[in-house]
Amino acid sequence: MERNTLQKQIVKNALKSMHNHPTATEVYNYIHKDYPSISKATVFRILNNCCTNGEFMKVDVNDKEAHYELKNPPHYHMHCRICNKIFDAPIPFDDSLIKKGFENSDFFVEGHSIEFYGVCKECQKKKEINNE
Amino acid sequence: MERNTLQKQIVKNALKSMHNHPTATEVYNYIHKDYPSISKATVFRILNNCCTNGEFMKVDVNDKEAHYELKNPPHYHMHCRICNKIFDAPIPFDDSLIKKGFENSDFFVEGHSIEFYGVCKECQKKKEINNE
DNA sequence: ATGCTTATTGATAATGATTATCAAGAAGGG
DNA sequence: CCCTTCTTGATAATCATTATCAATAAGCAT
Numbered sequence: 020m021e022r023n024t025l026q027k028q029i030v031k032n033a034l035k036s037m038h039n040h041p042t043a044t045e046v047y048n049y050i051h052k053d054y055p056s057i058s059k060a061t062v063f064r065i066l067n068n069c070c071t072n073g074e075f076m077k078v079d080v081n082d083k084e085a086h087y088e089l090k091n092p093p094h095y096h097m098h099c100r101i102c103n104k105i106f107d108a109p110i111p112f113d114d115s116l117i118k119k120g121f122e123n124s125d126f127f128v129e130g131h132s133i134e135f136y137g138v139c140k141e142c143q144k145k146k147e148i149n150n151e
Numbered sequence: 152m153e154r155n156t157l158q159k160q161i162v163k164n165a166l167k168s169m170h171n172h173p174t175a176t177e178v179y180n181y182i183h184k185d186y187p188s189i190s191k192a193t194v195f196r197i198l199n200n201c202c203t204n205g206e207f208m209k210v211d212v213n214d215k216e217a218h219y220e221l222k223n224p225p226h227y228h229m230h231c232r233i234c235n236k237i238f239d240a241p242i243p244f245d246d247s248l249i250k251k252g253f254e255n256s257d258f259f260v261e262g263h264s265i266e267f268y269g270v271c272k273e274c275q276k277k278k279e280i281n282n283e
Numbered sequence: 284a285t286g287c288t289t290a291t292t293g294a295t296a297a298t299g300a301t302t303a304t305c306a307a308g309a310a311g312g313g
Numbered sequence: 314c315c316c317t318t319c320t321t322g323a324t325a326a327t328c329a330t331t332a333t334c335a336a337t338a339a340g341c342a343t
Contacts, residue, residue: 020289020290020339020340020341021290022289022290022291022338022339022340023339023340024290024291024292024338024339026291026292027291042329043329043330044329056293057292057293058292058293058294058295059293059294059330060292060293060294060295060330060331060332061291061292061293063329063330063331064291064292064331067330067331079213079266079268080213081211081212081213081264083215083300083301083328083329084328084329084330085329085330097256097258097260099258100261106258108252108253109252109253109255109256110248110251110252110253111252116242116265117267119242120240120241120242120243121240121241121242121267123241124229124241125271125272125275126229126231126238126267126269126270126271126272127269127270127271127275128229128267128268128269129232129268129269129270130267130268130269131265131266131267131268132213132265132266132268133248133263133264133265133266134211134263134264134265134266135249135253135258135260135262135263136211136260136261136262136263136264137258137259137260137261137262138258138259138261139257139258139259140257140258143257143259152310152311152312152318152319153319154309154310154311154318154319154320155310155311156309156310156319156320156321157309158320158321159320174300175300175301176299176300188322189321189322190321190322190323190324191301191322191323192301192302192303192321192322192323192324193320193321193322195300195301195302196302196320196321199301199302215299215300215329215330216299216300216301217300217301
């Protein structure tokens with residue numbers, strides 16, 4: 020039977036309080052300040068298991084590191100190409116996108132994701148400071 | 152000055168004749184049959200340089216391996232979750248997506264990509280054979 | 284409470300993709 | 314044909330992630 024360990028509670032609470040689509044390493048660093056004994060492997064493991072059982076989700080975005088978020092109604096993301104941070108996009112999810120145009124396709128479409136890429140507020144500021 | 156080496160010609164010709172959004176390793180394997188002396192590092196290097204100079208593009212899709220394609224008018228992709236192959240989506244590119252809804256956002260949107268995910272024709276067949 | 288079973292953890296090695304390093308080799312101008 | 318310097322090939326290094334496995338600890342039964 021699945022056991023309710025302290026490590027699981029801590030990792031889950033960390034993601035719940037972070038709200039910024041963190042990577043596993045970011046969750047680890049966040050936790051590590053207060054709980055230095057929790058290992059990185061455990062954080063990866065718990066985040067992954069929670070994605071498998073549907074409690075969390077991997078953010079479907081083109082970054083070499085995986086980002087995680089709480090299970091949410093479907094929505095789109097904005098991805099900063101400077102700092103690689105992820106934000107929720109302010110436009111509604113549109114399921115009709117996958118209904119139209121695929122009638123004659125032999126690819127079985129299960130879902131879609133949209134990634135808006137560009138530069139986040141913080142990184143725009145940094146660019147101004149550096150006169151770029 | 153940039154030099155026109157045989158390795159560059161071979162890698163470029165490989166990608167031009169492949170048409171299936173291959174990964175660097177797939178390009179390497181394709182080349183390796185005929186040119187076993189070309190090293191993997193060279194294939195990664197040339198593909199990357201060609202993306203920097205605009206000759207090729209990285210496919211903007213959520214896979215741990217990078218996929219490459221020839222420079223193309225913008226379009227969307229379908230990504231098979233079984234075999235990780237990439238296909239062009241049969242719906243038109245719609246730039247109006249990034250015009251609407253971001254007026255009050257402080258994120259500077261430079262572009263967008265849509266990934267349709269599901270199961271490709273080949274993998275659907277395999278599933279049928281295995282009675283899944 | 285105590286003990287037992289076994290899921291889970293922590294530490295670390297292994298993996299896989301990609302990049303960095305650097306001596307040897309080759310493009311292309313002179 | 315030579316010389317400079319860009320490229321290459323081989324390999325080590327890096328980075329994210331997963332696998333391994335002995336030690337630990339949940340949570341049930343006693």
